[in-house]
Amino acid sequence: MSGDLSTTAAMPAAPPPVHILSxxxxxxxxxxxxxxxxxxxxWDSIPRRLEPAVARILDLLAARRTSATFFVLGWVARRDPDLVRRIAAAGHEIASHGMExxxxxxxxxxxxxRDVxxxxxxxxxxxxxxxxxxxxxxxxxxxKTAWAIDVLAEEGYEYDSSVFPVRHDRYGVPEAPAWPHRAVGPGGGSLLEIPPLTLRLAGMNLPVGGGGYLRLLPVRVVAWALARAEDAGQRGMIYLHPWELDPDQPVLPMRRLSRWRHRVGLRRTAAKLAWLLDRFRFAGVRQCRDALAAAAQQTFTYGSPA
Ligand SMILES: [Zn+2]
Incomplete structure (x- = not known):
């Protein structure tokens, strides 16, 4: 291979952006x-099922030399510190999912x-x-809780990934930017914000990038959204939970809609994740933080709630 860049040969196309996996x-x-x-x-009296599911994820990622960000719950880290050490030793980023x-x-x-x-x-x-x-x-x-951005910035966090730019009964800031951006809290604290992948259709952001959405939708819809992100020079963020790769988990006595949301597509999650990993490049946030920060041109400022 020639290292001479002064020739008139066409430069190879830039590789597609690396998406975020969490x-x-x-x-x-x-x-x-x-x-x-x-x-x-x-909680302490219920048999834990996390470890084999995490091991399965670590195997999937190792086979494809892919790294990811693992937002670990403090409750889990207290009871199974070795699990955290194993994830970190496999080359992945450890981030916080709060304590309880x-x-x-x-x-x-x-x-x-105190929690963070x-x-x-x-x-x-x-x-x-x-x-x-x-x-x-x-x-x-x-x-309502945008003061959290100020607190996170004051506590030394560099990024947050907690704002879903969609309408939903439990969460969401539908008008927040759909791509990585700077979020500014009502007190002026500022962080890199990494929203989950959405698909813009009919003037709305549809959630596609993880959890029940990824389990429910055909994986090609998620791939389409990732391809559209690439066309826009952006990175999509995918999120999953280890329990979503554990279809044999006990059925919880939740309300019907919640139970359906929790269990839909559990048997296909691992195959969908593998399919995406084989077709798109992913990494954890830490690995591409400089590029993410440089690309986060947009700023979204939260006002104090009335
Ligand atoms: Zn959670």
């Missing part, structure tokens, strides 16, 4: 939709500050790497 590491019974039927004080999977609005600013400070310290110590990122339980950074 996992929220929590047990299947810790989802918000199960809060009413699986009280927190019973409480929605931000129920914590309030001071409790939230404690989880950051614990995870950094276990992983032997600085923790840069945070994802709120159930994407619970909204207009």
């Amino acid at each position: 996992f929220d590491v929590e047990e299947y019974f810790q989802v918000e939709a199960a809060a009413a039927c699986v009280p927190r004080d019973t 999977h409480r929605m931000i609005g129920r914590l309030g600013p001071e409790e939230f500050r 400070r404690d989880s950051r310290r614990m995870l950094s110590d276990l992983a032997g790497q600085p923790v840069l990122g945070y994802r709120a339980p159930t994407f619970s950074v909204t207009h």
Whole structure:
């Protein structure tokens, strides 16, 4: 191969952008939709199922030399510190999913500050790497809880991935930018914000980039959204939970709609993830943070809630 760049030969096309792959590491019974039927004080009595599902993900990623960001719940890290060490030792980024999977609005600013400070310290110590990122339980950074952006910036976090730019009954900031951008809290604190992948159709952002959406939709719709991101010179962010690769998990006594949302497509998640990994390039946030920060041209400023 010639290293001479002064020739008139056409330069090879730039490689497509690397998309972001992320996992929220929590047990299947810790989802918000199960809060009413699986009280927190019973969590320790329920057999944990996380470890084999995480091992499956680590194998899928290792086979494709792909790295990812793992937003680990503090509750999980306390009970299985070796799991955090193993994920980090496999070359992945460890980030925070808070301590106890409480929605931000129920914590309030001071409790939230303690939560993100404690989880950051614990995870950094276990992983032997600085923790840069945070994802709120159930994407619970909204207009009402945008003070969280100020708190995260003050506590030393560099990025957040908790704002879903869609309409939904539990979360969402539909007018927030759909691509990585700077988010500015009502107090002036600023962070890189990495929203989940959406597909713009009929003037609306449709959620496609993870969880139940990825399980429900044909994988080609997700691929289409990723290809459209590439056409726009942007990166999509995919998120999944290890329990979504565990189809044999016990059925929780949730309300019917919640149970359907939780279980739809569980048997196909692993194959869909592998299919996407074989066709698109992915990495964790840390690995492309400089490029992400440079590309985040847009700024979205939250006002104080009325
Ligand atoms: Zn979660």
